[in-house]
Amino acid sequence: MSDTTFHRHRRLRRTQGIRKMVRETFLRKEDLIYPIFVVEGENIKKEVPSMPDVYHVSLDNLTEEMNRLEQHGVLSVIVFGVPGHKDQNGSEAYAEEGIVQKAIRHIKETNPALTVIADTCLCQYTDHGHCGIIEDGVILNDPSLHVLTDTAISQADAGADIIAPSNMMDGFTAAIRKGLDEAGHKDIPIMSYSVKFSSAFYGPFRDAAHSTPSFGDRKTYQMDPPNRLEALREAKSDVEEGADFLIVKPALSYLDIVREVKDETGMPVVAYNVSGEYSMIKSAAQNGWVDEKEVVMEKLTSMKRAGADLIVTYFAVDAAKWIDEEE
Template identity: 85%
Template sequence: MNELTFHRHRRLRRTPGIRKMVRETVLQKEDLIFPIFVLEGRDIKNEVPSMPGVYQVSLDHLGEEMNRLESSGVPAVIVFGIPEHKDENGTQAYAEEGIVQKAIRQIKQTHPDLTVIADTCLCQYTDHGHCGIIEHGTIVNDTSLDLLTKTAVSQADAGADIIAPSNMMDGFTAAIRKGLDEAGYTNIPVMSYSVKFASAFYGPFRDAAHSSPSFGDRKTYQMDPPNRLEALREAASDVEEGADFLIVKPALSYLDVVREVKDETAKPVVAYNVSGEYAMIKAAAANGWIDEKEVVMEKLTSMKRAGADLIVTYFAIDAAAWIDQEQ
């Protein structure tokens, strides 16, 4: 062995202290964004069957959830709404007294230090479950932009700190940016769902948000999973149209896309750790097949390592506690 020349990489792994000193990727609580589902009614806290630990909450329970979030040290929440009434044009998406608008006002009043992100889409509010307007059986693009812009402006009126349009209509970032600017919200950033694939990992979310399409699917507007270069084109378009953040969704099966989007832009990149990714870990952990904490932290760290600046995750509060334990 004395005649061999080789590198002793294990020297830098010998103790926990040394491993921390040379750690290249560090996950922080400030990197995390917590999604929440709010619905009309009173005294409602429904656990989503396919997402253990995730709840639909009425506004009278929203404060408890925001107390829990603020205490965890996670700085931001993204709000999804479940309206009492749905129609073909999704009018509750942009109603002054819509569920998301009421939730935003409440959070900003009671927890002003939390950053409130508004998901901007129509699918939860339309009776057909699609993210745009239907004409002659087709999801039409440009007409949908008008209603999406109205939704974004109404959310900014309610006090949202960031607008996050998720509909994948062509030109949605440009339309919303223009609408916000014309309404006087030039300082409100747009966190665009720039790269949103037509993924099988969204199933549990659709249970939580009651947003499954009543016919067909979303493959004419969400991206085809095999396409990498198309993702880069989508991201580049959103940068040109005024996006301030770029979301890649889902995260775990698209870490290569997260890395390439990060390499191609100077904008902050957000990885969305989606409901199916959450549900699989919860199911495996419940069966004793994996260590939930270790798997979650490894997974979230992989998203950071791939280039994500921020991560939307249902594990945000748990992950914040685990980060505290490791410090």
């Protein structure tokens, strides 16, 4: 058969060197954001039961963790707090001496080169585990915006480089943008959880953040997984309201949404590689069913290929090590 009757695509796959020459998608260490769970207390570094190699860390152990990130070239961290006290309105979320505020100040003092992103939500801080203010069993939208705005301002006051509101209340980006501007934080960007689906993949995170709802679920404010067009409406609303980055969460089952949000908005898009996605791979790898490195790098690369500019992932440090091995 003559070579002119079909294309020999394999020519460009023949050697590793040639494959690298024509590679289209690249995962960089600068693309990775590492989530950290900071807790009250001292001398704590306790593994989250459902998330192997992910830890609750007290402030006195935080510098060691941040040094580890910098050592491997991971330059961004998103901070989640687990407070010692919870109440109906989540008052520790916006307290000057709240756990996230203390963690932000600590990191900026000891590791100023790191970009510190503050997760802005109420679920870890409320005794009912929901992301807003409750009245008669109903999650109230507009009253929640005031508390979320106070929380964002307190985090910016503490030194956060980026505010990342994750609550999915209507108008949260507009309210927080207005609040930050009026508080003198016009230069602080918002990394909005614009498209956050009500997903079964969040289970291990709720174990880590102690944020499981005490009643009901979050389906009245987080998005219904089958909905694609609604996701685009949510993303476009956040662009109009002043978001600087758009997060799609979860990532792996929603790569089509990542691509469409990128194509439709042209904004920096962040894929959130969530806890359930992490724990499934960890469990399979520990049982010898998959090659952890190969599966993780393939998965993270798929997010970049789908259009993500940045990735929040518990694999950030491991991925950075594996990127170094490839260079």
